[in-house]
Amino acid sequence: xxxKELSVAxxxxxxxxxxxxxTAQEIRKAYINFFKEKNHSVISRARLVPENDPTxxxxxxxxxxxxxxxxxxxxxxxxxxxDSQTCLRAQDIEEVGDNRHTTFxxxxxxxxxxxxxxxxxxxWFFEFLTDIVKLDPSRIYVTCYSxxxxxxxxxxxxxxxxxxxxxxxxxxxSKTIEIGxxxxxxxxxxxxxxxxFYKDKNWWCRAGKAENMPEGEPGGPDxxxxxxxxxxxxxxxxxxxxxxxxxxxxxxxLGNSVFMEYKKTSSGFDKLPKQNVDYGGGLERIAAASxxxxxxxxxxxxxxxxxxxxxxxxxxxxxxxxNMRVIADHLRGxxxxxxxxxxxxxxxxxxxMRRLVRRAIRFAFELGVEQNFLHEIIPVIxxxxxxxxxxxxxxxxxVIEILLKEEKVFRQTLRKGVKELEKMAQNGIIDGNHIFTxxxxxxxxxxxxxxxxxxxxxxxxxxxxxxxxxKMAEQRKRSQTATKGTFKGGLGGQTLQHMKYHTATHLMxxxxxxxxxxxxxxxxxxxxxxxxxFDFSHPEKMTPEEIKKVEEIVNEQIDKDLVVTxxxxxxxxxxxxxxxxxxxxxxxxxxxxxxxxxxKGSDKPFSFEICGGPHVDHTGQLSESNKKFRIIxxxxxxxxxxxxxxVLS
Numbered sequence: 341x342x343x344k345e346l347s348v349a350x351x352x353x354x355x356x357x358x359x360x361x362x363t364a365q366e367i368r369k370a371y372i373n374f375f376k377e378k379n380h381s382v383i384s385r386a387r388l389v390p391e392n393d394p395t396x397x398x399x400x401x402x403x404x405x406x407x408x409x410x411x412x413x414x415x416x417x418x419x420x421x422x423d424s425q426t427c428l429r430a431q432d433i434e435e436v437g438d439n440r441h442t443t444f445x446x447x448x449x450x451x452x453x454x455x456x457x458x459x460x461x462x463x464w465f466f467e468f469l470t471d472i473v474k475l476d477p478s479r480i481y482v483t484c485y486s487x488x489x490x491x492x493x494x495x496x497x498x499x500x501x502x503x504x505x506x507x508x509x510x511x512x513x514s515k516t517i518e519i520g521x522x523x524x525x526x527x528x529x530x531x532x533x534x535x536x537f538y539k540d541k542n543w544w545c546r547a548g549k550a551e552n553m554p555e556g557e558p559g560g561p562d563x564x565x566x567x568x569x570x571x572x573x574x575x576x577x578x579x580x581x582x583x584x585x586x587x588x589x590x591x592x593x594l595g596n597s598v599f600m601e602y603k604k605t606s607s608g609f610d611k612l613p614k615q616n617v618d619y620g621g622g623l624e625r626i627a628a629a630s631x632x633x634x635x636x637x638x639x640x641x642x643x644x645x646x647x648x649x650x651x652x653x654x655x656x657x658x659x660x661x662x663n664m665r666v667i668a669d670h671l672r673g674x675x676x677x678x679x680x681x682x683x684x685x686x687x688x689x690x691x692x693m694r695r696l697v698r699r700a701i702r703f704a705f706e707l708g709v710e711q712n713f714l715h716e717i718i719p720v721i722x723x724x725x726x727x728x729x730x731x732x733x734x735x736x737x738x739v740i741e742i743l744l745k746e747e748k749v750f751r752q753t754l755r756k757g758v759k760e761l762e763k764m765a766q767n768g769i770i771d772g773n774h775i776f777t778x779x780x781x782x783x784x785x786x787x788x789x790x791x792x793x794x795x796x797x798x799x800x801x802x803x804x805x806x807x808x809x810x811k812m813a814e815q816r817k818r819s820q821t822a823t824k825g826t827f828k829g830g831l832g833g834q835t836l837q838h839m840k841y842h843t844a845t846h847l848m849x850x851x852x853x854x855x856x857x858x859x860x861x862x863x864x865x866x867x868x869x870x871x872x873x874f875d876f877s878h879p880e881k882m883t884p885e886e887i888k889k890v891e892e893i894v895n896e897q898i899d900k901d902l903v904v905t906x907x908x909x910x911x912x913x914x915x916x917x918x919x920x921x922x923x924x925x926x927x928x929x930x931x932x933x934x935x936x937x938x939x940k941g942s943d944k945p946f947s948f949e950i951c952g953g954p955h956v957d958h959t960g961q962l963s964e965s966n967k968k969f970r971i972i973x974x975x976x977x978x979x980x981x982x983x984x985x986x987v988l989s
């Protein structure tokens with residue numbers, strides 16, 4: 341008998357009577373059900389590594405995987421969508437340690453693709469926060485867009501009016517205050533306001549500011565919701581006065597509703613025929629508000645990790661807060677990166693993952709945890725997420741193996757760091773460049789370098805800190821800069837040459853499986869206008885004969901002029917019934933594009949694979965000007981992973 345789907349009220353009735361707050365897991369479930377009752381289709385989370393976005397290393401927001409649909413493409417699940425998207429923002433790595441920043445987080449999201457708009461979105465989100473999560477409406481503050489007179493974009497009075505009516509219905513004051521820039525907010529302060537108007541901070545477009553938008557680009561105002569923690573004292577290091585967008589931690593942003601209603605034209609900004617809603621809200625932050633805690637590390641998705649760290653280290657969170665926050669955040673993010681197919685390395689996503697794991701181990705070292713400890717922490721994280729993300733449980737053994745291996749290697753590296761420090765000391769004074777090398781290359785904690793210097797009576801330069809900070813700034817810029825072509829499909833652009841190499845990649849993938857065996861699975865690709873690069877699982881170096889055979893098969897399929905077509909299918913049907921090739925298994929969305937490369941008159945495709953596209957229409961286009969497919973390099977990428985570079989020449 342099919343289990344009855346509970347309504348939001350039924351789901352929460354017992355919980356609210358028993359508890360004064362909701363766990364993050366309960367909030368996630370309630371949010372999904374809340375919008376399901378409002379005819380929203382539930383969509384699966386996207387992987388942390390974007391599928392078809394050459395601009396970024398990681399999925400950093402719930403909106404990111406849905407951008408094509410916000411720009412006009414029809415979504416197979418309809419025009420009302422809801423999900424909880426796992427996100428990772430590597431640029432926040434140095435911010436972790438305060439009460440609200442994490443590199444890994446979940447973003448609750450709901451979207452209207454040309455359906456409902458401001459009135460429904462604003463009132464529904466407020467209803468969810470106050471009636472379902474039971475937050476105090478008098479502690480909720482909001483921001484709206486103040487307009488741009490130079491560009492003829494009006495002030496978002498509509499959103500402000502909706503908010504004013506909502507607050508008044510709850511008996512809450514609704515005074516509006518004009519702020520303008522964030523900088524000005526520190527000069528004028530809150531002024532007893534409830535609804536605050538900002539300029540650029542409350543405008544959304546891919547170009548950042550309205551004046552930077554290219555012709556044809558969509559954008560629009562947004563409204564952000566903040567929760568105030570009155571007990572948090574304003575830190576005047578940020579500015580004289582506090583305001584909603586202050587960084588002191590007194591106001592915490594819970595969510596942001598973007599109203600995409602304009603399109604840049606040659607003459608200015610016109611209203612879009614279909615106006616979209618894009619909402620994203622921090623699950624951990626909403627859960628912390630439910631606890632009446634300004635510390636997101638106290639929520640049910642992080643607290644068990646903290647408790648385990650206290651047990652392992654025999655230290656208390658209140659005394660070693662910063663260390664435990666960093667460790668909990670970094671290992672949680674590393675687990676999900678491993679679940680989504682990333683392994684520690686010295687490049688791109690793997691570099692960030694390695695840095696997260698090693699920073700966690702270094703901060704544990706400062707807690708006095710000098711032995712291996714990930715085997716105790718990782719299962720805790722897996723247990724937290726397995727009930728709601730089945731892929732976490734299915735990858736449990738693989739995740740543990742990957743992370744424990746990295747921990748073992750890094751422990752050995754730490755020992756090498758001590759020896760390297762001894763060598764540096766023999767050459768005279770140790771400076772900031774030396775300390776940075778130990779930190780960056782050997783993962784040696786700065787504090788440990790200083791302690792070793794004191795213990796061994798090494799000489800250290802007076803300006804070591806300035807030199808070290810300069811090197812750190814350079815490294816931070818490198819690690820935050822997203823590189824192109826890092827997603828599945830790997831396109832760094834959309835030119836015909838990119839499409840040719842993308843198509844050739846599919847042909848080569850199948851040829852590799854035909855020659856080497858069915859154990860060959862894609863582990864990443866990178867495509868430019870000059871060549872393709874492809875990583876795949878294989879235990880040993882390919883022989884010259886194997887390389888030649890793969891080339892022959894690919895060129896044979898090019899000569900056959902296979903027709904390239906695609907169809908959309910439910911993911912389960914594609915993988916289980918149609919048996920298509922898919923590198924990422926159950927980590928795709930609900931609907932996938934399946935590309936077929938098949939000779940005319942043949943009843944069987946040569947290549948039958950899940951992919952986001954784009955490709956050429958027929959493989960004969962790859963041989964224009966008598967070009968042939970050639971493998972120019974085959975090498976090791978990492979343990980058990982080989983890498984091929986190939987060209988059409």
